[in-house]
Structures are given as C-alpha cells and as structure tokens.
Amino acid sequence: MGGYVLGRAGQALIVMLVMSALVFVGVFAIGNPVDVLISPDATQEIRRQVIAQYGLDRPLWEQYLAFLGRLAQGDFGRSLVYNMPVGDLILSRLPATLELTLAAVIGATAAGVPLGMYAGYKPDSPVSKLIMAASILGFSVPTFWVGLVLILAFAVDLGWFPAGGRGETARFLGAEWSFLTLDGLKHLALPALNLSLFKFAMMVRLARSGVRELMLSDTVRYARAQGLSEGQVLRHHVLKLIAIPIVTVFGLEFGSTLAFAIVTETIFSWPGLGKLIIESIASLDRPVMVAYLMLVAMLFILINFSVDLAYAALDPRLRRRAR
C-alpha cells in the first residue's frame, strides 16, 4: 500500500511541475502587465524602476526558474494589484469559497441522493416525474441565470434574503467563517442554493439511473429470492452498490463545483477566490493567476487521490490492485 501512495505522490509532483510550466507560460503570454500598472504617460525612468522592481525584464526561463525557486520556499510573490503577498491574499479568500462550496455540495448530495433513489425505485409515479423534471431544469439551466432568478425572486421581490455580500463572520481556527453567524447564514443561503443546483440535479439523475438499473439486476432478484423485503434490499444491497458511482462523482464534481463558484461569487458579490481570479484576469495580476491555478491543480490531484482511496474502500474488488 505504501508503494502505491508513493507512486501516486510522484505522479502528482510531475503533474504539478508540468502544470506550473504551462500556467506560467500561458499567463505570460496574455500581455504585458507593465502597461496595466503604469499609466501611459509615465516617464521611462518610472517604467524602468517598476520593471526592475518586479523583475519583468528578465528572459522567460529565468523568470520561471526564479518562480520555481520561490515556490519551493512557499513564496508566491506579491500581487501586482493588491500589493500584498499572494499567499496571504489567497488564504484570506479561501474560507469564503470553501464554505460556499461545501454548503452547496453537502446540500446537493443530502437532498439529491434520497430523491433520486425514490425516483429510481418508482420511476412511473407522478412524484418521480416531478423530481426528474426538476433535475432536468437544474441540470440545463446555466448557473448564472439561476442566480439572477434567485436574486429577483427571493431578494428583490420577497426580501427574505440579502442580494449579495457575505454578511457577518465569526472567527474560528484563525479564519473568518460566515456560517457561524445567523446573518452570515442568511447571506450564504442563496449563493449556496445557486451553486448546489447543478450538482443536485446530477446526484438525482445518478441515483435514479443507478437504482433503476439495479432493481432489474440479478443481484436484486437474487436478494428478493432469499426472502429479503424491499426495504432490506434497498438498504443493504442497493445503497452499497450505488455508493461507488455516487462517491466518485461526488469527488470529481467537488472540484467542478469549486470552479463554478466563480460564477456564483460574481453574481452574489461573494468575496471568495472566484471573484479574485476574475479580477486578476481583468487586471492581469499574474502572480495571483499563477498561484490560483496552481492551487486548483493541487486541489484536483488531492481530490482525485481521495476519490481513488474512497473507491478502493467501497469496492472490495479494487483492493487487490492497490496492494
């Protein structure tokens, strides 16, 4: 098992290196940040100063190596726009995005899986058809539009929830979280709902198709032949069998949801990483962009790895290979 982990860690490192190179080069290509920072009528002297200060005149490979060197020390550089260490900047915004994503993902799964199972168990009942219709909507409608509708309906017309922002936060483990305050929760509600819809729809459809297929399978037929009740069959056999694809999708979609937070954060003015990256792209704040993409890449590798582990834990057929 140890060899497996080491092997994966090695692979991860290689991927990270490749990613860092790609990201670095790509970001470099989009434009000269000097022009963003300095007004067009600044003197040559000031230009030279800024360039020297940020090392923007060095050849590409030199900048890259310097970058890698700094990375190894945990230094992601300074944001060109905010003029603060990028590491600190990202860390300050991370909790907001994290709690938004977690709220969305947990909510989507907790609501979606049971509903999907029901729809798969009784595919022809009117309730099931309703659930499926709702899931098609959740799946098809672009997140940004749902956000607009939510704001219009719940914030503007009904006034139940605020239309944007994060609200009050409470400190916990060194970071600011809004789910710990009532006001924060009210602010979290709509954006979390918005972000969760797509994943909710996915979970419903996944659970439904899984259950539907399973109910016709030999395994279920056999369990029934042994005298198990429908409830027992669902609880002990079916649930364990669909856990595998659900956990897999859960993990993979977690990353996707994290990325989609970009949209939700924009609409609801939620001060998280998503909003940060959009601003950085617009202002060509390269250090931030690079760090963000690296962070995302690392997160993905972590998620991939956890999903693999979870998979092996749930499906005994895979455990041999891992050993």
Place this chain on the structure above:
Amino acid sequence: MRSGEALRRFWREFARNRVAVAALVVVAAIILLAAFAPLVTPQNPYDMASLSLRDARRPPGYVGTGGYMHWLGTDAQGRDLFSAILYGLRISLEMGLVAGAVALAIGASLGASAAFVGGRVESFLMRLVDLQLSFPAILLAFVLAALLGQGKTQLVLALVAAQYAYFARTAHGAASAERSKDYVEAALSTPLSPMRVVFRHILPNCLPPLLVVATVQVASAISLEATLSFLGVGLPPSEPSLGMLIANGFQYMMSGRTWISMYPGVALITLIIAINLIGDQIRDQLNPRLRR
C-alpha cells in the same frame, strides 16, 4: 446490418415519448428561426448604425423609431430584443454544434486509436484524458478564453479543449469493448491498414454511446459559451450572444426592467432543456441494461 430498419425502430420508440418529440420540435423550430433570422427579424442587431439610443430600455410592446413593434422590448443599446435573441440563438447553436462536432472528431479519434494501439501509449493517453476530465471544464474554458482573447475561433478552441476528453473517454471505452470482438481480428488479418480498420469498422460501432455524449455536450457547450460571455470573456460585445445580453441586462434587474435579461434567458434555457430532453430519451433508449 439493415440500418434503415434499425433507424425506423429507433424513431418509433423515440416517438412514444411525447415530451422528447415536443423537445425535438422546439429545437427544430429554433434552428429554423435562427437560420432564417435575417429574413424573420425586423432589425439586424449587429448593425450599429441601425440602432438608436432613443429606443433604449423600452418595455415590450413599444413601437420604435424604425416604425415597427418591439415585441420583446429593447436593450440598453436600443437593440430590438427579439432580433438580438434570434441572432444570439444563432451564435449559441453555431458555437455548440461546431465545438461539439470538432470535439467529437478529435476526442473519438483519439480514444478509439488509443484503445487500438494499446500498451504504454494507450495508458499514457488515457491517464491524460482522465486527468483532464477531473479538471473542471468551466475553469479550463475560462482560462483559455481569457488567454486567447475574444473571437469565435478562440472560443470554439476553448470549448473544444474543455470537451474533447468526454468523447475520448467514451470512445475509448466503446472501442476497447469492440477490439476484443472477432470481427476486428478478422479485419486486422486483411491487408487493410490498421487506421482504416479503426475508422471504417470500429468507430461506427461506437456511435451510439458517442451520440448520447454528443447531445449532452452540445447543450453543455451552449451553456458554457453563455456563461463565458456572461463573465466577459469569449465573444466581442459587438456581436452579443445570449450570455452577453443577459449580462448587460443584469444591472437593470433591480429597477424593474427585467425583460432585458429575462427573455434572452428564457430563450437560452428553452434551447438547452430541449436538447437535454432529447439526449435523455436517446440515452434511455440506447441503454442495454434497461432492456429486458
């Protein structure tokens, strides 16, 4: 293989789902309207000269300076919303279909060839595909679009890059299953070149699952394009796609001028939902495990 008969049976079963048929009609109607947009609309929304700011932000039912009725109102630039929506649908369809087709071609070829070549090359390629699949499409497309700049080709490129992996994975799975079948052995023992075997024989049998993925991906591409436009990357503001119309109208939502965002939004989701409904039905029909 009597494909004519198989097609007819497929259609008969498809036609039994009335919702799917309705969706098909809707998509067909949208395609027709979009294709003939210049003939149907009273205004060309891309022609800046034909716009007048006096017509800006007018509610539905207003008769504008051009002398015709704006059935759906106008946007902040004075564009007739009905025209803008149709042209926007055109762009959505174009983007979705082109990106989908290219991603299909690239991804399917890649996946099928990998399954065929086997060995280290196959596992390397598929690892790459897997890695890409776990990376969120929106992020990839967004970053690429931001890097490449605005424009249709660039956007298609970004969309294709984000989507080809789904096709590759599906094609690889189907092709692997086919590879072990006898007819492949037979074909390989003939003087035909291996590539020819892949393209003439293996790929066609992989088409059913690819078709399902294709419908989902086209809808996804349309949604993605709209999202990217909404976020400000992708297409230039002079040729507004539905996403951009919605984005532009966002600020007027609070002041009651909801139509500017609402109608383009409705048009967009109608198209996407309809495509997904069709895709659902196709998938249910082609799923062997649901048949007795």
Place this chain on the structure above:
Amino acid sequence: MTRVLEVEDLATHFFTADGVVKAVDGVSFTLERGKVLGLVGESGSGKSVTGLSLIRLIDPPGRIVRGAVRLEGRDLVALPVEALRRLRGSRIAMVFQDPSMALNPVLTVGRQMELALRASERVSAREARARSVAALERVGIPDAARRLDAYPHEFSGGMRQRVAIAIALLRDPAVIIADEPTTALDVSIQAQILSEMRGLAREAGVAMIWISHDLATVSQMADDIAVMYAGKLVESGRVTQVLVDPRHPYTRGLLDSLPSQARHGEPLRQVPGGTPSLLDLPPGCPFAPRCARVGPECVVDPPTVEQEGRRWRCWRPLGGARA
C-alpha cells in the same frame, strides 16, 4: 409420495410495446418430496420464466396472468406479498445461473448469508455465523469460517456457485429451483457440482426443479422430466419413460440431436427450423412449422393427454417402441 409443489395452468405474459409475449402459457406439473424434476427446453422456451414465476420474481412488463402454485398446500400466486416473502428462501429457494452476477460484489459472503437468514427470522449474529459456517462446510468449502469474511470475487467460479447453493440450503427449504446452475461453469466442474447437488437433495430430502437446456445432464440428474416449447409444456413424465420412449416429436428431435446419439462420421442431426418468436406464434400447435409429422388437425392447439402418469400435447404422438 407427498406432493410438495403443485403447479396448475401457470401463465406469465409480458405486455411489451411490440405486443404480448406469452412466455409461459398454461404450464402444469407436480413435484414430489426429495425428487428432482428436469425442466428442459431451448432458450426462449419459457423455462427460466417458469422458474421465476413460481416465486413471483417477474418484473414489469411481465405479469402472472393465471394459474396456481401450491407449495405445501399454500397458493403462492394468491398470497399477499408479505406472506410470500416469508416463504421465499425459507420454504422455497432459488439458485441462479451466474453466481458472479447474483452475489453482491461489495458485501462479504458472510454478510449476504446473514442478511438472508435474518430476512424474516430473528437470528442473533452469532447464531447466523454458526449456521453460515455449517452451510459452507456442507457444500464442501474448505476453511469455511475464514471464507465467510471473503468477497465473492475471491472465490473461483465453481466455489461461488457452491456458496449460492449453501445460501439456498441455509433455511432448510422444501424446494430448490435451480436455473441452469452449471451452465456458467467450466465443464470440468459441471459434473462435480451436478452430483453434489443431487446428493445434497437426496440427503436433505429437498425437492429440486432443475432447469436446463441440456438433455444429457437432465437425464443423469432428474427423476422426472418436463419438456417446454414456446411457453407450453409439450411432454412430461418419468425420465426413464420420456427419454426412452418419447411421445412428442420435439422430444424425439431433441434426443436425436444429442451428440451421443450421432453415429461416427455422420453430420449431427438438428431439429429443423428455428425457435419461434413468441410475439407472433401461429395458431394451433406451436411446433407445427417444424414438425415432420404435421397434419391438418395441427392447426388447432392439441389438448393435454394424460396416460399412466405421463402427459403430452400432440395430435399425432409417437407411440410404442422406437421405430
């Protein structure tokens, strides 16, 4: 001579979008304690559906449209679902063709046996384990106690089927329905499992319905035989009678096509024609299109003739000594 199972005019139809498929259309037979009945037919003859219908394991669009299945006096078709469930696995058990599809891959063998035992009885975990170990030992699985914690994929094909048989025997049923239990196994194992099941049935006094397409194995295994064609029972009786002196032309055809019957150097004989599509059966005797003895009266479906404990459905039966 106790009759443990009496099947009377059982019919199961499938109401598909393409028409009604009469998979089982009026099947009647009896099963005596400790005896083995071989249910024989081609694929599509309805033998598997018959087996599943006995304990009402038919999924929609199929439905049992008429008939009675009396197990120890109780009609399973008319029983309410809960009562039927209590009998499944306890008085009448089933072994499926492919154990790797029937056994749940994500649960240990011990867990599946425990679930079967506890389906409608209150059994302590310890007692369940003890009974499971005993059952595994009975079917010849070495190191039974440790194997309880193994997963199905850790067993070989033959062992898996033994596990399935063990599960069937767990609650000492009166009847076991075995649906082609050796078809999915290696030829070398088939004979072994066959004789073991035969032995177990005799020892335990369990009656068995052995569903198969293979006349040869049935002739070794069974005391009685019932031949099915296109959903109908065309001939039944003691194995010694039917296979030596068949009445129905189809039975004759099956016997003639056995490889053991072929003469060296001659081509193998076959029943001419193909299996009929159940969607579109001609009126009258279903075998008529392929029958060498067909005559004008065969456009009417022949009634069941009973004589000396044998039954057949043919207007022009073969009779007396073999020609």
